[in-house]
Amino acid sequence: MIFNVLANTEVARSKDIAEALGVAKPSVTGALKALSDKKLVNYTPYGYVTLTEKGRKQAAVIAAKHSIIKSFFVDVLGIEQEIAETAACKVEHSLGPEIISKLSKFIEFVNTKDSASQTMAQKFSDFYNDSES
Amino acid sequence: MIFNVLANTEVARSKDIAEALGVAKPSVTGALKALSDKKLVNYTPYGYVTLTEKGRKQAAVIAAKHSIIKSFFVDVLGIEQEIAETAACKVEHSLGPEIISKLSKFIEFVNTKDSASQTMAQKFSDFYNDSES
DNA sequence: TTGACAAGTTCGGTAAGACTAACTATATTA
DNA sequence: TAATATAGTTAGTCTTACCGAACTTGTCAA
Numbered sequence: 001m002i003f004n005v006l007a008n009t010e011v012a013r014s015k016d017i018a019e020a021l022g023v024a025k026p027s028v029t030g031a032l033k034a035l036s037d038k039k040l041v042n043y044t045p046y047g048y049v050t051l052t053e054k055g056r057k058q059a060a061v062i063a064a065k066h067s068i069i070k071s072f073f074v075d076v077l078g079i080e081q082e083i084a085e086t087a088a089c090k091v092e093h094s095l096g097p098e099i100i101s102k103l104s105k106f107i108e109f110v111n112t113k114d115s116a117s118q119t120m121a122q123k124f125s126d127f128y129n130d131s132e133s
Numbered sequence: 134m135i136f137n138v139l140a141n142t143e144v145a146r147s148k149d150i151a152e153a154l155g156v157a158k159p160s161v162t163g164a165l166k167a168l169s170d171k172k173l174v175n176y177t178p179y180g181y182v183t184l185t186e187k188g189r190k191q192a193a194v195i196a197a198k199h200s201i202i203k204s205f206f207v208d209v210l211g212i213e214q215e216i217a218e219t220a221a222c223k224v225e226h227s228l229g230p231e232i233i234s235k236l237s238k239f240i241e242f243v244n245t246k247d248s249a250s251q252t253m254a255q256k257f258s259d260f261y262n263d264s265e266s
Numbered sequence: 267t268t269g270a271c272a273a274g275t276t277c278g279g280t281a282a283g284a285c286t287a288a289c290t291a292t293a294t295t296a
Numbered sequence: 297t298a299a300t301a302t303a304g305t306t307a308g309t310c311t312t313a314c315c316g317a318a319c320t321t322g323t324c325a326a
Binding site: 073076077079080084087096098099102103109112120123128131 | 211223224227229232239242260261
């Protein structure tokens with residue numbers, strides 16, 4: 001989760017991380033130490049926090065996963081942004097490369113247009129709305 | 134997780150649960166006590182374990198979720214059974230009712246046949262195989 | 267029917283992840 | 297430049313989830 005904050009903001013102040021994560025300050029200090037031990041962040045007490053090269057790579061992988069999952073929820077299923085965001089955060093750690101890769105292909109597939117230049121995502125939306133009535 | 138074992142096997146011996154979960158025996162005892170406190174299982178030391186009515190209901194909810202998620206992985210994405218099973222176990226606790234309900238509808242949608250009496254799942258399979266070459 | 271073995275439990279301990287309270291370092295601004 | 301407010305850290309505690317070792321219970325077979 002800290003990766004997300006660092007990747008997005010580049011700011012890297014401990015307080016921001018704590019707020020973004022909804023967690024108390026000491027938890028952030030602890031987490032930063034742990035990540036520092038794993039050589040994923042450059043951490044010095046009272047200093048700014050940046051990602052190491054290794055950390056940046058790992059963050060990129062996570063971010064890619066996250067974006068694929070969220071896109072599936074939002075663009076395919078039609079889930080609300082905020083719910084999709086939260087769910088993607090929770091789920092991204094549980095899905096291995098096989099599923100992520102297939103999911104990515106699937107999103108691509110669902111967004112290709114058919115003869116009537118309609119995507120499957122659009123058709124599902126219709127299907128869903130019809131079934132509601 | 135214990136719910137899964139109890140729901141599927143009906144046997145309910147502590148040892149089986151421990152094996153199924155890949156966990157040591159004391160962990161099972163602890164978990165059973167916790168579930169017993171929540172009135173989800175009937176637990177007496179050294180006795181057999183069964184689900185309470187409440188426990189059965191909750192297990193059914195979880196099982197339904199699980200089956201929807203696994204079905205998406207297997208029947209829609211074409212993921213291997215075992216990987217899908219594992220992933221579904223991890224993911225089922227992270228997805229709320231909005232997503233589960235949409236996902237369920239989506240699986241239904243994907244399995245409806247079009248004019249050429251082909252399901253979208255089949256089309257995706259073709260699409261995926263084409264893209265591999 | 268009793269003893270040995272398997273199953274289950276208790277006890278004590280470790281590790282992760284969080285918290286509050288109290289302390290320290292940094293930064294701001296008067 | 298010195299005081300004070302803000303950010304960050306340390307220390308200590310709690311909870312949860314696990315483990316191994318040692319003990320207890322139950323059962324089955326001689």
